[in-house]
Amino acid sequence: WQARRQPWFFSSGGPGSGLYRSEDNGVTWKRLEGNGLPGGILGKIGIAVSGADSNRVFAIIEAKEGGLYRSDDAGQHWTRVNDDGRFRQRAWYFSKVYADPKSADTVYLLNTGLFKSVDGGKTFNLLPARHGDHHGLWIDPTNPNRIANVSDGGASVSTDGGKNWTTQNNQPTAQFYHVAVDNAFPYHIYGAQQDNSNVGIASRTDSGVIGRQNWFEAGGGECGFVVPDPRDWHIIYSNSEGYISRYDKNKEDVQDVSPVPLDNSGHGAVDLAHRFQWVTPLMLSPHNPDVLYTAAECVFKSTDHGQSWRQISNDLTRNDKSKQQPSGGPLTNDITSVEYYDTVFALAESPVTKGTIWAGTDDGLVHVTTDDGQHWSKVTPKMPEWSTIDLIEPSPHDGNTAYVAVDRHKLDDFKPYIFKTTDLGKNWSAITNGIPEGAYVHAVREDPKRKGLLYAGTELGVFVSFDDGARWQLLQLNLPVTPIHDLVVKDDDLVVATHGRSFWVLDDLTPLRQLNTQSGTADIILYQPQTAFRLHYPEEFDKRQPVGDNPPSGAIIDYYFKTVRKEEVSLDIIDSSGKVVRHLSSKEKKEGEQPPEWPDRVERVKTIPANEGMNRFAWDLRYDDPIQIPGAFYSSTGPKGPLALPGDYQVKLTVGGKSQTAPLRLVIDPRTKGDESGLQKQFTLATQVNDRISQLHQAVNEIRDLRTQIQTLHKRFGDDQRLKPALAAADDLDRKMSEVEQKLIQVNMKGSEANLAFPNMLNERFDTFSHTIETGDGEPTKPQLDVFQMLSSQLDEQLKKWAQLKNEDLPKVSELIKQANLPALIITEKKTG
Numbered sequence: 067w068q069a070r071r072q073p074w075f076f077s078s079g080g081p082g083s084g085l086y087r088s089e090d091n092g093v094t095w096k097r098l099e100g101n102g103l104p105g106g107i108l109g110k111i112g113i114a115v116s117g118a119d120s121n122r123v124f125a126i127i128e129a130k131e132g133g134l135y136r137s138d139d140a141g142q143h144w145t146r147v148n149d150d151g152r153f154r155q156r157a158w159y160f161s162k163v164y165a166d167p168k169s170a171d172t173v174y175l176l177n178t179g180l181f182k183s184v185d186g187g188k189t190f191n192l193l194p195a196r197h198g199d200h201h202g203l204w205i206d207p208t209n210p211n212r213i214a215n216v217s218d219g220g221a222s223v224s225t226d227g228g229k230n231w232t233t234q235n236n237q238p239t240a241q242f243y244h245v246a247v248d249n250a251f252p253y254h255i256y257g258a259q260q261d262n263s264n265v266g267i268a269s270r271t272d273s274g275v276i277g278r279q280n281w282f283e284a285g286g287g288e289c290g291f292v293v294p295d296p297r298d299w300h301i302i303y304s305n306s307e308g309y310i311s312r313y314d315k316n317k318e319d320v321q322d323v324s325p326v327p328l329d330n331s332g333h334g335a336v337d338l339a340h341r342f343q344w345v346t347p348l349m350l351s352p353h354n355p356d357v358l359y360t361a362a363e364c365v366f367k368s369t370d371h372g373q374s375w376r377q378i379s380n381d382l383t384r385n386d387k388s389k390q391q392p393s394g395g396p397l398t399n400d401i402t403s404v405e406y407y408d409t410v411f412a413l414a415e416s417p418v419t420k421g422t423i424w425a426g427t428d429d430g431l432v433h434v435t436t437d438d439g440q441h442w443s444k445v446t447p448k449m450p451e452w453s454t455i456d457l458i459e460p461s462p463h464d465g466n467t468a469y470v471a472v473d474r475h476k477l478d479d480f481k482p483y484i485f486k487t488t489d490l491g492k493n494w495s496a497i498t499n500g501i502p503e504g505a506y507v508h509a510v511r512e513d514p515k516r517k518g519l520l521y522a523g524t525e526l527g528v529f530v531s532f533d534d535g536a537r538w539q540l541l542q543l544n545l546p547v548t549p550i551h552d553l554v555v556k557d558d559d560l561v562v563a564t565h566g567r568s569f570w571v572l573d574d575l576t577p578l579r580q581l582n583t584q585s586g587t588a589d590i591i592l593y594q595p596q597t598a599f600r601l602h603y604p605e606e607f608d609k610r611q612p613v614g615d616n617p618p619s620g621a622i623i624d625y626y627f628k629t630v631r632k633e634e635v636s637l638d639i640i641d642s643s644g645k646v647v648r649h650l651s652s653k654e655k656k657e658g659e660q661p662p663e664w665p666d667r668v669e670r671v672k673t674i675p676a677n678e679g680m681n682r683f684a685w686d687l688r689y690d691d692p693i694q695i696p697g698a699f700y701s702s703t704g705p706k707g708p709l710a711l712p713g714d715y716q717v718k719l720t721v722g723g724k725s726q727t728a729p730l731r732l733v734i735d736p737r738t739k740g741d742e743s744g745l746q747k748q749f750t751l752a753t754q755v756n757d758r759i760s761q762l763h764q765a766v767n768e769i770r771d772l773r774t775q776i777q778t779l780h781k782r783f784g785d786d787q788r789l790k791p792a793l794a795a796a797d798d799l800d801r802k803m804s805e806v807e808q809k810l811i812q813v814n815m816k817g818s819e820a821n822l823a824f825p826n827m828l829n830e831r832f833d834t835f836s837h838t839i840e841t842g843d844g845e846p847t848k849p850q851l852d853v854f855q856m857l858s859s860q861l862d863e864q865l866k867k868w869a870q871l872k873n874e875d876l877p878k879v880s881e882l883i884k885q886a887n888l889p890a891l892i893i894t895e896k897k898t899g
Contacts, residue, residue: 067110069158073428073454073476074389074407078128078158079109079397085125087141102137102144104129109397110161117167117207124165124173124187128157128397134175134187147187153177157398164203168210176200180215182228193228196220199261218261235278236612240265242563243345244291247556248299251736255571256284256292256302257552257563264292264304269559269571269617274607274668276614285313285320291348296355303350303358303372307403308342310360312372323372325360332399334392335406340364341383341390343428344404347413353420361410365425365439378439383408384429412470414458419465422490426455432470434491445491449483450474456507457552462514466490469497469520469535471510482507484522486535497535505529509552516579521560523550528562528572532581545570558596559617573617577624577680591626592719592726598622600687600712600734602840605703606666618684619668621730625719631676633722639685639730640716647689647710652676660697660704663818667703676721687732689753692760695767698829699815705759705833708752709840711745735843744845751846751854755836762829762861765868766811768893769803772876775891776800783888792882796891799875806871809864828861 068082085103086095099105109128116122123137125144133149153160153175166172175181180200181190197219206212211227220234241260247253252271258264267281284292286304295301300315303323310324326340335341340362351357358368365379389407394400412426421438430453432446447470454473461467468491472483482501485494497520501507505524513519518534521541528550530541549565560572577593585591598621623637631652639648654673675681689707698704715730734745776796783789807813811829814820821830835853839846872893880890 069110071476073452074405075391075393076158076400076405077393077395078400079107079395081107083108083111083128085111085113085127085141098141098144101142102146103127103135104131104146106130107396110157112161112163114163114165114173116165116170116173118165119170122165122170122186124163126153126161126163126175128154128161130397132157132397134163134173136187148183148190150190152179153181153190155398156400158394158400159199160201162201162203164205166210167205167207172210174203174205176203180217180228194231195224195228196222196231196234197261238568238614239566240568241565242551242569243289243565244552245554245561245563245569246292246294247554247561248294249296250299253556254294254299255561255569256294256304257569258286258288258290258292258304258306260565261288263288264290264306266292266294266302267569267614269556269561271616272602272604274604274616275611276616277611280614282315284315285311289344290346293348293350295350303348305346305348305360307344308340308346308360308362310348310358310372323358323368325366325368325375326362330403332401334401335390335403335408336387336392338406341406341409342403343406343409343411344402345411347410349413349415351415351420352417353415359413359415359423361413361425363409365410365413365423367439379425379433379435379442381408382410382425382433382442383427383431386429389429412455412458414460414468416460416465416468417462418460422460422465424458424460424468426458426470428454430455432458432491434468436490443491445487447485447487447491447494447496449485450477450479452477453483457509459510459512461512461517463512463517464488469510469512470494471507471522473506473508475506475525480504480506480525482522482524484510484535497531498538499536500531500538501529502526508550511553511555513555513575513579515555519579521553521555523553523562525549528553528560530578532578541572543572545572569614571617574622574624577626585626588626589628590719590721590724590726592717592728593624593626594728595621595623595717595730597731597733598685598687599736600709600732600843602735602842603668603686605668606664607668608666618682620684620686621732623683623685623717623730625681627676627678627681627721630678631721635674635676635719635721637674637683637685638718638720639710640718640727641710642714647715648685648707649690650674650683650685660700663699670703670706689756692756693763693767695763695811695829698811699818699820700830700833701818701821702833702837705756705836708749708756711749712742738843741844745843747845748839748843751850752836752839754858755832755839755854758858758861759829759832759836761865762810762832765865766807766829768872769807769810769868771894772803772891773800779883779888783886786886788886789883789888792879792886795879795882799871799879802871802875803868806864806868810861828857828864832857832861 068080069078085098088095112126114124121140125135133146135144136147137144160177162176164174171186173183173187178198180193180195183190197217199218202216204214213224220237220239222231224231242257246256252269254266256266263283264286266284284302287306290305292304302313312321312323342362347361349359360366363381363383366375367378368375393405408429410425411428414424416422422436425433433442435442456473457471459469467488470485482498484497486497487494505526507524509523511521520531522529528541529538531538546567548567550562551565553562558574562570576596603619635652637650638646641647674683687710691707712732712734716727717730718727812824812827814824884890
């Protein structure tokens with residue numbers, strides 16, 4: 067197949083295209099011509115040999131007399147069996163044919179649709195395959211009804227020969243061009259995905275996972291930019307091939323606001339008044355969100371939300387007419403706007419200096435204006451000609467500084483190119499040390515909170531520089547090795563748009579911002595945590611459905627160990643009064659855990675990591691749990707400590723007798739309507755309930771520990787006549803203890819739903835009641851306060867009985883045992899949590 071693709075042109079067909087056959091395992095080849103094959107120029111050819119009859123060969127051929135050809139004698143003679151235009155269009159993009167391994171007459175053709183023939187290719191039926199633009203097919207050689215298909219929407223499988231297909235909404239395969247975020251809480255992520263819609267999706271949800279219900283189409287199309295209004299995220303601008311839409315999510319209203327609402331498909335760029343590229347720049351001014359900018363070969367500006375536009379620059383490109391010709395020949399023209407050339411490809415306004423706008427072109431020029439387009443200066447850095455200016459990043463710290471990402475891979479140059487200026491483009495320096503060849507650069511961004519902290523999106527992943535580009539290193543972690551076409555820093559998160567693996571977010575950049583030259587020599591580093599939000603996290607959710615991951619639940623705490631720590635590491639959360647409200651350790655404790663039963667329940671992590679290198683732990687914002695009863699079952703997730711109030715805390719990391727502390731700020735959910743006094747009352751009640759549950763559990767643990775001691779005496783000395791009076795008294799004590807125990811806890815609770823057969827007692831009632839207190843951020847209701855008083859009164863009654871048994875009956879039994887020269891029964895302070 068003779069084909070060539072350049073940034074401004076591609077061709078399919080020529081003397082290099084042909085159909086060849088080998089009869090000696092590929093040692094020599096013979097070109098097949100005539101005998102029914104089309105003459106003249108040939109283009110792309112797809113071939114399939116039938117597994118049912120090796121003499122039958124299918125070929126979908128791009129030619130003037132092209133179509134589906136078939137040979138029944140191993141390629142010696144050919145017949146055109148189908149010339150349907152649906153199978154011949156966009157031949158360079160499709161031209162795929164697949165033969166059934168069991169039926170010689172069954173053949174598939176892939177194009178915009180997936181087509182199947184059962185009569186040797188004479189007629190085809192359209193299969194209800196997912197999405198459109200089909201590019202690959204696999205047929206099970208032993209069971210041809212089992213088929214896997216890949217299209218621009220992803221992969222899907224059929225088990226009935228193509229009648230029904232599995233979903234494509236279970237795989238992260240979106241190819242995004244750019245990424246944007248809004249100012250909602252939680253924020254949304256936006257992008258246009260190749261051969262799909264554009265999309266807006268939540269960065270986190272209250273349900274625990276990010277599912278299908280959490281994303282939406284935001285107008286626009288498959289390529290370009292999606293730009294939410296920073297004042298109201300329900301107003302979203304997006305573009306595709308020069309068309310611009312304004313979407314009002316509240317009204318579900320989409321309005322076209324294009325500067326030139328004209329479809330130029332099939333026309334070469336040379337014929338157009340304005341050359342809008344496939345990926346057309348679009349931005350709102352960071353100084354005035356009423357101002358909208360876009361670009362073709364020149365820059366356009368709107369001050370009325372796209373209702374009208376005016377041109378604010380001349381042609382900023384090289385305007386080389388030889389590079390604006392129709393593309394796709396010599397056989398099949400294929401003119402989208404992908405090959406439209408001499409266009410402004412990157413556009414950005416300085417967030418520091420109003421009216422300073424940078425424009426970069428796909429033919430290798432950079433311009434800047436400092437007066438909102440009245441005057442432009444060409445400030446192109448020294449680089450090879452015809453480079454594509456992929457993205458320009460004006461520094462968020464300095465109005466004279468900007469970074470430029472340059473891409474030349476379409477010209478067979480796979481080197482990385484990033485340039486930096488600190489004087490509005492008068493001088494430039496190349497800053498790619500550490501980025502390898504092959505990792506050509508799509509995007510570069512500067513951290514808005516730390517000057518000189520840079521992130522680069524490349525063809526092979528994300529790179530980071532801590533010294534303004536002097537040195538780069540890979541920042542891959544668990545990110546798939548995939549093209550990164552854009553990235554953006556939102557608050558403390560790094561959000562990336564991959565071209566093939568959807569959106570990814572690196573949660574909490576605060577450790578990166580705190581790294582310095584001493585970090586590499588330190589044995590231990592506790593990083594200052596980011597501000598945490600007091601959110602309500604679900605106790606269970608379906609982890610098996612195709613979903614995106616929520617950020618970690620709680621306050622993220624990062625720390626570093628130069629080597630793995632074998633000794634115990636502890637982490638304490640200390641409130642503003644100096645009280646330790648949560649103690650955590652690297653030593654695993656399971657004695658208070660509820661045995662697992664529900665796979666969707668969120669497993670609480672109570673053991674902190676102590677690994678070599680970076681460690682991350684998310685404090686769930688709860689105080690220490692109440693004393694636990696080992697192995698107890700609950701219909702819920704079991705009792706937990708109260709949620710911490712908003713305020714200032716200290717995080718204390720202790721290892722090897724040495725401690726480091728860092729401040730932690732906890733703030734209320736920005737969406738809440740709860741008042742501070744109401745939240746304090748809620749916390750007071752939750753704390754009281756927590757204390758009462760601890761008292762209840764301590765009593766149960768004491769009773770069960772005493773019972774174990776009595777049972778041990780029976781096992782060891784049950785036949786000793788001297789102990790009969792003591793054992794009889796101990797059994798009587800056990801009977802009385804059981805009466806109290808059975809009021810405190812449902813002793814038959816051996817599973818989470820055993821309460822349906824055995825009534826809830828005080829333990830189960832306190833637990834379920836505790837889960838009603840913190841469902842929101844308001845003060846407790848009167849019924850909640852009443853129930854607490856009722857349960858507390860009932861608990862006091864049983865604790866009084868237990869105290870009487872401990873103070874009166876137990877000493878008598880212990881005295882009888884001591885008379886037999888055996889250790890007395892004792893109450894142990896058994897606390898687990």
